Amino acid sequence: MATETIHHAIEVLVCAKKEMPGALLPLLHDIQDAVGYIPSESVGLIAQELNLSRAEVHGVITFYHHFRSEPVAQTVVQVCRAEACQAMGSEHLWAHACAVADCNLTVESVYCLGLCSSSPAMALNDKVHARVDTDKFDRLVAATRSAA
Amino acid sequence: MSITMYVPRDSAALAFGADEVAAAIALEAKLRGLTVKLVRNGSRGMFWLEPLVEVMTDAGRMAYGPVTPEEVTSLFDAQFQAGSEHSLRQGLTEEIAYLRKQDRLTFVRMGVTDPLSLADYESHEGFAGLRRALGLSAPEIVQQVLDSGLRGRGGAAFPAGIKWKTVAAAQASQKYVVCNADEGDSGTYSDRMTMEGDPFVLIEGMTIAAIATGATQGYVYIRSEYPHAIATMREAIDLATAAGFLGKRILGSEHSFHLEVCKAAGAYVCGEETAMLESIEGKRGVVRAKPPIPALKGLFGQPTVINNVITFASVPIILARGGAFYKNYGVGRSHGTLPIQLTGNVKYGGLIEKAFGITLRQLMYDYGGGSASGRPIKAVQVGGPLGSYVPEANWDVPLDYEAYAAVGATVGHGGIVVHDDTADLSKLARYAMEFCAIESCGKCTPCRIGSTRGVEVIDRLTSGTNQPQQVKLLRDLCDTMLHGSLCALGGMTPNPVLSALTYYPQDFGLALPLAKAA
Numbered sequence: 001m002a003t004e005t006i007h008h009a010i011e012v013l014v015c016a017k018k019e020m021p022g023a024l025l026p027l028l029h030d031i032q033d034a035v036g037y038i039p040s041e042s043v044g045l046i047a048q049e050l051n052l053s054r055a056e057v058h059g060v061i062t063f064y065h066h067f068r069s070e071p072v073a074q075t076v077v078q079v080c081r082a083e084a085c086q087a088m089g090s091e092h093l094w095a096h097a098c099a100v101a102d103c104n105l106t107v108e109s110v111y112c113l114g115l116c117s118s119s120p121a122m123a124l125n126d127k128v129h130a131r132v133d134t135d136k137f138d139r140l141v142a143a144t145r146s147a148a
Numbered sequence: 149m150s151i152t153m154y155v156p157r158d159s160a161a162l163a164f165g166a167d168e169v170a171a172a173i174a175l176e177a178k179l180r181g182l183t184v185k186l187v188r189n190g191s192r193g194m195f196w197l198e199p200l201v202e203v204m205t206d207a208g209r210m211a212y213g214p215v216t217p218e219e220v221t222s223l224f225d226a227q228f229q230a231g232s233e234h235s236l237r238q239g240l241t242e243e244i245a246y247l248r249k250q251d252r253l254t255f256v257r258m259g260v261t262d263p264l265s266l267a268d269y270e271s272h273e274g275f276a277g278l279r280r281a282l283g284l285s286a287p288e289i290v291q292q293v294l295d296s297g298l299r300g301r302g303g304a305a306f307p308a309g310i311k312w313k314t315v316a317a318a319q320a321s322q323k324y325v326v327c328n329a330d331e332g333d334s335g336t337y338s339d340r341m342t343m344e345g346d347p348f349v350l351i352e353g354m355t356i357a358a359i360a361t362g363a364t365q366g367y368v369y370i371r372s373e374y375p376h377a378i379a380t381m382r383e384a385i386d387l388a389t390a391a392g393f394l395g396k397r398i399l400g401s402e403h404s405f406h407l408e409v410c411k412a413a414g415a416y417v418c419g420e421e422t423a424m425l426e427s428i429e430g431k432r433g434v435v436r437a438k439p440p441i442p443a444l445k446g447l448f449g450q451p452t453v454i455n456n457v458i459t460f461a462s463v464p465i466i467l468a469r470g471g472a473f474y475k476n477y478g479v480g481r482s483h484g485t486l487p488i489q490l491t492g493n494v495k496y497g498g499l500i501e502k503a504f505g506i507t508l509r510q511l512m513y514d515y516g517g518g519s520a521s522g523r524p525i526k527a528v529q530v531g532g533p534l535g536s537y538v539p540e541a542n543w544d545v546p547l548d549y550e551a552y553a554a555v556g557a558t559v560g561h562g563g564i565v566v567h568d569d570t571a572d573l574s575k576l577a578r579y580a581m582e583f584c585a586i587e588s589c590g591k592c593t594p595c596r597i598g599s600t601r602g603v604e605v606i607d608r609l610t611s612g613t614n615q616p617q618q619v620k621l622l623r624d625l626c627d628t629m630l631h632g633s634l635c636a637l638g639g640m641t642p643n644p645v646l647s648a649l650t651y652y653p654q655d656f657g658l659a660l661p662l663a664k665a666a
Contacts, residue, residue, distance in 0.1 A: 022428050024430035025410070063415060064414055065414035067413055084491040087491075110373060111332065111583070114337035117499075121163065
């Protein structure tokens, strides 16, 4: 998206939410869903419209793991690294995922996808997968990349 | 003749390709000129069988699983649409021992009904509790919950009725009901299953709480890691509102209750109730000091009922069948049932709703069939990342809040994570401290700094540097975290660390006598 388009999209989203109680989190979700991340240039606008300080907005964006301040690759893999997945070899899967990560593949840790009886689990562009070993990982990532 | 088939829509089934199986069934049926009604139900909770396809027959629902899209043709060839034999056939679902031996009360409809069908919900005792509550006074509703002995299922096990009574007695122009669905504990998913597989039961429970306390606005705070739960809850709220079960003048009564989903953003500490309130208010999820308690000064400073998903979801059956009915289940002061989640390195992992009193050994071997790897089970963590590792000596202790507390363990949210003998408990202890450091909200020093120091001490301990001193230091640090932290994150991180150190000293490179001396 071009910078002006992004700026305009964010303005529209801010206007839609600014009267709502506790608007900041829902607004940040909207922006990230639309743009893919929360551009640092939008912090001033959000702060002004919600009557908050820039520090407060920046504080909230950086507090929550879900919010990103930078764009991500087209394919995003979240590997669960919590205990139930560790018990089934998620650290091995994590090491493998990190080794194949590149500019087209962002690899992130996630602490629990709620698939603990079918671990190790991961999310690939928001689609969840269970009992993932390195072979299944490669197969799924390759299929997503060729579809992209 | 129309055939009814069930393919679950639970995330755990989707993660094994349930959508692809449903599409393959629809296509194959079309090719064969068969009329198949596909119901996307919740999961029965037997995850090694997912996707578990059920076919309605004269004898009942016949189960086939785990089904892959590739096997759909052979299933039709074998006439599975009539319930015929096939290598994937598991028998009648209700007769499967894993399910038959359970006490399904809160999960009575799980996997049985279409989660988004109000008609299905009502024909399976749905809204019976709400209808009964509408005929009672607020104190009478609270009394039913008190009589049931229901305690908070999120982990703290505080009596739900007492909390409701406090909010009911508070004077305020606006009160709130908030459902904590920030189920961040590893090894737990019963909240997710409820929201995806039986969302109306949560709506009904929250509505009853609102009527009992005089609240008119509610929020369900759901983790961003649960997109399917968020979507299903939003749809269910819209359906319930359109049908008059939510909104203004519920079912023609004088009670109004508006419900919204609030999407979290990936902060574990927001499962702590006051951090969650800050988050709903649009702020950083920083823990508040108590008092004041949220029942008196909660969301936006107003009296607020906060309960976990399973607590609210247990309320409708209590109202429908009476507090005494529910209280008859369980042992000691742990009344009712607990949806237990058997996870990690276990052969048959799944959701087991049982009355309190079952033991870990029964769960891991009678239900779980031992480890998935076939190796001996070494350690079990009960109650999430802040729960203790329970050694084999305590595997016969009945699952009961007080009995667990007596052996230094916690029941928590009912999550059980099994580890085989390849697990290194020093690494798991280090991970517990590291996780606390990543997730600390930063407000109190024992949690914010203590967790980082904890990682360092464990590193020195496992590298063999002056071990007796490190053990003393680690125990001392844990003591500070336990007594000096504002909330359970810092206060309970010592549980996994100390239980690992005490029961598995060899993993830290310690000889057994040294650890005992320490």
